[in-house]
Amino acid sequence: MLKHAKRNLILLYTISTGMILTLVIGLLFYSSIKQAITFEKNIFQNAIFSVNYFIQNETDLTHSQLSEIENQTHVMIDIQEIDPSYKGSLSSKTNREFLFKTLKNELNKIVIAVNLFEDSVYKNPIVTIKGEKHDYYYGTSLTFPNEKETIYILYYLDFSKIISLKTVLTYIFIEVIGLLLLFLLSNILVKKALIPIDINIQKQKEFVAAASHELKSPLAVIQANASAIKFEPSQASFYIKGILNECQRMSRLIQDMLFLASNDSHRWTIKKELIDTETFLIETYETHISYCHEKKQILTLDLPKEELPPFHADKERLSQVLAILLDNAISYSPAKSVVTIRSFIQNDSIVFDIEDHGLGIPNTAKEYIFDRFYRADPSRSDKKHVGLGLSIALEIVKLHNGKISLKDTVHGGCTFSVELPIE
Template sequence: MLKELRMHLTLICSTITGLILCVICLIALQISETNIDKSNRMTFENQFQTITYQLQTYQNLKTSWLAQLESSNKLIISIEDNAQPLFFKGSWTPITPRDELIQKAHQIAFEDYQFDINPPHASKLNVSKQFFKLQGNLGEYYRVGLALIPSSKGCLSLTLLQDMSNQETSILYTRILFITISLIGILLLSLFSYWFAGRAILPITINQQKQVQFIAAASHELKSPLAVIQSSNSVIKSHDYLDDHPFTMQIEKECKRMARLVDDLLLLATADAKTWSIRKKNVDLDILLIEMLDTFIPLANGKNQKLHLNLPEYTLPPVLCDDERILQAITILLDNALHYVQEGGTITIDLSMRSDTCIIKVIDNGPGIPPSHASHIFDRFYRVDASRKDKNHYGLGLSIAKEIIHLHNGKLDFSPTPGGGCTFIIELPLLKKS
């Protein structure tokens, strides 16, 4: 499903960005073609003005200059003096015969623009001009300029055509360039969209993997007590044993274990749903830790472990928190320490203050946490030693403790204890003085 979602997001992103890129390229192409046409038109009009000026000034043009001008710019030049063409046959051969092009230019000028190249009465003062385009017999295009130039002997007429194949070739190359750029851009955008879609759904992928792992781990933890209950119940039903007390006790024990596991799961589910409520009040943490220590000292003594409490000499301000939840979080850390620290080990609870933060440390000199496991210890159902058979620890404690501290706008982290072991650090914000 996630792969389909990724492809769907990639398709949407690629389509939208591709359309935007195509629109931008079309606009840029239109501007580029307009500039090419404008540049060529200005060049043509300058050449037209040069010839017109020469006819106005000198009237006698060298055929060599006309031939060079024609061949260099793919021009077709026709000059008539009082309707009599000059003796100039041109320097190159266009696709459509030269005479047909000139005749067609005169016809279009007269029919479409009412411009007569050989008027009966031409102006003696002004030069008349007309510009347009025409199409040859094989579809080629020509730019056309016509002029009537008054002279002392009558009237000179200029017909100038320019083959636009170079301009069309330039426009074609420009279009190919823009199409290539567009295709490469769309390809790169598609690759980026695929990568970006993968990044976008990465949290979903991680959450799905965690959900699968969570369900698998919860199923495994629930399967074991259910198997014990089922087998004990089968023995009771078989009447093979007259005394069924051990089996009923075992069933009761496993039911309590399942209830504890379900409570932890519900607690985490409530935290995930953001419906876990806490009742905050002003709490003196030093008193809370002293009362908690009285509960754990007998457990530590039973394992021949040393349990210490370090309190600051100064008076700490109260902390706005839910004392039951904070006690639950510290109990989880202390219970883990009592469980993993070897016989004769030492566990220390340290309370201090830094700036506007209260710091609680649970320090032990146990085996510590290997670096390879450090990034996973707050994951649900995660155990450093997965082979442990202890049924009292499911790997949910640290997850619950972290959620509790997070709800109090605090932090829970850990670091190696110098000399060996692990130190869990709780940071809680202190009440600000008014």
């Protein structure tokens, strides 16, 4: 499914950006054509000035002079009203007579003429006419003051100059290269953008696999005890006790998974209240002292001489965090070792340390210690710890905008630190 989405995203990105690129190139191409057309019109206007200059400075133009003017200015001249015998020297795709006839018809439709040459000559607007062989021309006429003598001028529009094959191929090449680069870029960007989703899906798969594995164990024990009751009814109370223990274990595991799932979907919130720090720590100490004695360990509470200020937090959830850290410290520390609860102020934050002197956590495992279902020592058969506690603690601390970290304890063991901002 993700591969299909990735392919669609790449295609969508390439098409959308490709359309923008095509639009930009199209505008550039159109602009270059407009510039080429403007250039051709300027050439024609310069030719008109040149023709006017020659005609006004020559009292008696010969056919050879007119032909020379045509060759120099690259325009066709018609002077039928002055000299009907002149047939012109430049050839055209369409018959010259047809072209000049078409020009005269077009100019006759225009009523207003423009006085261009200081009352010495009147120039009609430039018009575009089409030949019989899909050839196009600029055309106009020059009318002299007596309004009896008019010459007509045509200029061939060479579209191979306006839209050259080289220019077209250049723009096509730019378009193809641009689309290829956009495709490669979209491929890279989409893959990078989907990396968190890939990681999340992989984590979900691992989470489901681990959860299934953890749930199989108590279910197997429950099934075995239930079967044993059938064959040994006299020992039913013993087997029922095992079933109840495994049911409690499953209940804790399911609650932990529901909490993490709720937090992942952002449907879980905290309810902050003002907490008296020292009272909170003393309650935490008193709650875990008996469990620590049961494990033949020493639990100490280390508070600074200065009174700790109160802070805002969700008391129930923060108690859960410290309970998780203390439970791990007590469970993985040897008998007669010391577990310490410590608190102090640092950088406008209140810090809670849970310090133990157990075996510690290897450096290779520290970066994974907060991952779900991860256990630094997978060989341990402790059914109480399934590897979700530290993940839950991390999520709760994040919801408080705090930080949780791990460091080695001097002389062995590890210390977990929870740092919460003082509001």
